[in-house]
Amino acid sequence: MSHLEAMIRQVEGSRVGRIVEASKQLNTYPGIPWDQFCWDITPYIHSRAHEKRRFNLYFTRHRKNRLEPFIPFAQPFADFAKAIIRTRASVRGVGYKFQKQMITAQRFLYDVMADHSIVDPCALKFGHFQQAATNAFRSSAHRSAYTTGSLLQEISDFVDDHQLSVTRINFQNPIKHPPHSDGLDEESQVKGLEKMPTAQALNALAVASRGPIDDNERILLRVIDLFVVGGFRAGEGLTIPLDCWVEESKFQHELKPAVDSKNKLSEMRVGIRYWPEKGGEAIVKWLPDCAVPLARRAVSDLTRLCRRARKQAALLEQDPSRVPLPGARDANELLDLKQIAKITGLAYSGAVHAFVNQNLRVKASGRRKTTKGRPAKRYRVGDIEIALLKIRAQLQIVKMPNGRMQMLSESLCVMFRNQFRANSATLTFLPELINYKQLSIALGNDRLVPSIFSRRGIVELDKSPMRIKTHAFRHWPNTLAERGGLSDLELALWMGRRDPRQNASYKHGTVAQRVEWAREALEGGKLFGDIADLYVEMSDPIEKRQFLETFVSVAHFTPYGVCLHDFALDPCRYHLSCLSGCGEYMRTKGDAEERKNLRQLRVFTERQLKMAERAMAEQEYGSSNWVQHNRRLLTNADAALAVDDEGTVAATGNPIRVFSSEKTKGRPIW
Numbered sequence: 001m002s003h004l005e006a007m008i009r010q011v012e013g014s015r016v017g018r019i020v021e022a023s024k025q026l027n028t029y030p031g032i033p034w035d036q037f038c039w040d041i042t043p044y045i046h047s048r049a050h051e052k053r054r055f056n057l058y059f060t061r062h063r064k065n066r067l068e069p070f071i072p073f074a075q076p077f078a079d080f081a082k083a084i085i086r087t088r089a090s091v092r093g094v095g096y097k098f099q100k101q102m103i104t105a106q107r108f109l110y111d112v113m114a115d116h117s118i119v120d121p122c123a124l125k126f127g128h129f130q131q132a133a134t135n136a137f138r139s140s141a142h143r144s145a146y147t148t149g150s151l152l153q154e155i156s157d158f159v160d161d162h163q164l165s166v167t168r169i170n171f172q173n174p175i176k177h178p179p180h181s182d183g184l185d186e187e188s189q190v191k192g193l194e195k196m197p198t199a200q201a202l203n204a205l206a207v208a209s210r211g212p213i214d215d216n217e218r219i220l221l222r223v224i225d226l227f228v229v230g231g232f233r234a235g236e237g238l239t240i241p242l243d244c245w246v247e248e249s250k251f252q253h254e255l256k257p258a259v260d261s262k263n264k265l266s267e268m269r270v271g272i273r274y275w276p277e278k279g280g281e282a283i284v285k286w287l288p289d290c291a292v293p294l295a296r297r298a299v300s301d302l303t304r305l306c307r308r309a310r311k312q313a314a315l316l317e318q319d320p321s322r323v324p325l326p327g328a329r330d331a332n333e334l335l336d337l338k339q340i341a342k343i344t345g346l347a348y349s350g351a352v353h354a355f356v357n358q359n360l361r362v363k364a365s366g367r368r369k370t371t372k373g374r375p376a377k378r379y380r381v382g383d384i385e386i387a388l389l390k391i392r393a394q395l396q397i398v399k400m401p402n403g404r405m406q407m408l409s410e411s412l413c414v415m416f417r418n419q420f421r422a423n424s425a426t427l428t429f430l431p432e433l434i435n436y437k438q439l440s441i442a443l444g445n446d447r448l449v450p451s452i453f454s455r456r457g458i459v460e461l462d463k464s465p466m467r468i469k470t471h472a473f474r475h476w477p478n479t480l481a482e483r484g485g486l487s488d489l490e491l492a493l494w495m496g497r498r499d500p501r502q503n504a505s506y507k508h509g510t511v512a513q514r515v516e517w518a519r520e521a522l523e524g525g526k527l528f529g530d531i532a533d534l535y536v537e538m539s540d541p542i543e544k545r546q547f548l549e550t551f552v553s554v555a556h557f558t559p560y561g562v563c564l565h566d567f568a569l570d571p572c573r574y575h576l577s578c579l580s581g582c583g584e585y586m587r588t589k590g591d592a593e594e595r596k597n598l599r600q601l602r603v604f605t606e607r608q609l610k611m612a613e614r615a616m617a618e619q620e621y622g623s624s625n626w627v628q629h630n631r632r633l634l635t636n637a638d639a640a641l642a643v644d645d646e647g648t649v650a651a652t653g654n655p656i657r658v659f660s661s662e663k664t665k666g667r668p669i670w
Contacts, residue, residue: 015164016076016121023083028090034082037072045096055096057085061114062107073110073119080121081106084158105151108132122164129156129171142178149173197472204458204466216420217452219305220442223413223434225298226272227473229291234436234470235277239397240412242310244273245299246284272299275398275406280620299412306414313431314409317395323388326429331382334366340379345425360387393417393432408433422450436470443468579636581659587643589656595644602637605630 024034032039039057059081060070073081085102088094094102109132113119116128129152136148156171197205209225212218227237247268270292271284287295316323326343337356341348346355356362362384364377398406408414408431417430420438444451444467453459453466460466578585579601588594609630615623636659643656 015162016080019162019164020076020079020083023086026086026090028086037070037078039082039085041096041099057096057099057103059103060107062111073106074114075119077110077113077119077121081110084155087158101147102151102154105132105136105148105155108136108148109152109155111135121159122166124159124165124169125167126169126171129153129169130174133174137175142175146173146175146177149175197468198460198466200460201453201466201468204453204456205468207458208452208456213455215305217442217455218301219413219415219434220420220439221452222298222301222305223439224442224473225294227439227470229287229295229298230272230274230285231474232274232285233277233474234439236274238413238434238436238439239406240272240274241282241406242303242410242412244412245296246271246273270295280615281400281404302412306412308428309414309416309419309431310409310411312416312429313395313407313414316392316431317407317409320395321389322385323392323429324385325381325388329381331380331385333381334378335381335384336376336378338376340384344427344429347425351425356384359391360384362387388430392430397433439470443470445469579633579640581632581636583657583659585640585658587640587656587658589643595641598637598641602634602641605633605637609634 029039029041029044032041037059039059040054041057042055045055058070059073059078061073063070072078081103084106085099088099088102109124109128110119112128112131112135113124118128133145133149133152136152137145140148150173153171153173156169159165160168160170205224205228208217209221212221223237226232226240230237232240247270249268269286271286272295273282273284275282335343337352338348340346340356341352344352344355346352356379362379365380365383366378393408395408396405397408397411411433413434414431415434417427417432418424419426420442440446441449442452444453444465447465451465451467458466609627612623612626612630616627640658643658
């Protein structure tokens, strides 16, 4: 190294030192020892009880498996990596998941540097980043590799912004973004449909749901029922509050209670209150009428079957500093293993010995002679209760930044430790939230443990084990709702999303299937206007079928009117977003059904606009997008309703273009 290069490195090294020292002074993650390779940031994460108990960040190299020892980053790269993590948390409020992803990117970069015997971030060059991205692409799934490439670009920007390297790196992520949703080619459609539960699995699940083998299976099946009817994320379904059931009168456009013409009673809408996993206060997921009985049964059974665990949780919440053993025992009382086994329900064998000595790590406080003259270890009750406190599940299930929280006793899905483990004693003094792993096992995702399918001898058609991923239930109702004609805004709100564009990742089905849905609607008499009348007047079944094949290929129908887009030429990429201003959307003048649906949509949108405006006033992230979208949708709904005005030059029953032809399917309008 030349004298000039040495001077440059010295200057750059001092910059790294200043950055590290400044990072150490940041308020994020206070109290964490900087020099440790493992940062436990659990106290600073607003986590949910269904998630992992500890949130650790390991500044270490890649490991091939969990049995390999941790190898920490060498200095000065270790300080450099920690400075990035702490800066991200302080400046942008980055959460645990995204911090872990950043450390993954750092590992790929560090591995490349280590191969060249380099650990100094000041020696980083463009080639190091390029090779790290290549390695990520070769060893990771496409989406994970893309994320790693983006974070490598962020590291490159950090180096350039602080002028740490000899020359600017200017690295750009070379990995293309994976598709946001299912592509329209055959291969992509097959991959999309793989996310859906099979018809055989759903039928088997329905059979099991009707006849649980025992109450423990009934609890798990009722939680699964809630996933089926609501399409919840895991964290949303498992943290549903006890007082989740909501019923209220439906409202017409005049904001008066809607009345059923047959029984003259106010129609009710039913929903389940839950905490959206991506942030915000508890909201209500309104259910379609057909799902209400299933949801009602699930909530009723879980309320009843989890009552004992909920009661024990309330007892622990009264005094969070201890976990009392059953029987109101004195803290200084001494118990031998046989007595502990009787109290806890554990088998008086290796089970109670392992629980006390290995799980709790309680030391004996004395010995006494048994009837056979052998010495028996005795353990102090107070020591056992202190040890139990360390393994006790969280009592705070949801904690919001504003201080509002939901306790374990206020949650719907509560159980006892080991309750669903066939070969283990249920510990009735340790209540906890039902977790994702137990649902996954019940649905057949652990081949070593019986599932609700294997217990009944049910397999797939190809004789393979039947299993369903919990997230499949989120894809399934999304697709069903999209088939039924929900707009993207309605679908996003119903599924608890902030951005309607996220819907695309959950819609599945080939174009041919979607066209068939439109045909079924016309055949079922659910559509109105000249075309529908012409179809009804046809008597020849062959002629009617030919008409369907010809017309439906160039038109399909929504609750708000007719779309003239030709599916035969190009699938509509803005399916059912007609009211966003598409020039191919047409209203049928005088159609009462379309008008009713538009009015109902308008009332719904007005309510959502008020909620979004309140959220924007409270400066909630993303709320301005919802305000803008709702206002635009209200304006466009008014334009669609205006088709029925007397001044419109068209006869009743004729389709009328609502929006300017300049706005077409090929141009996003927001």
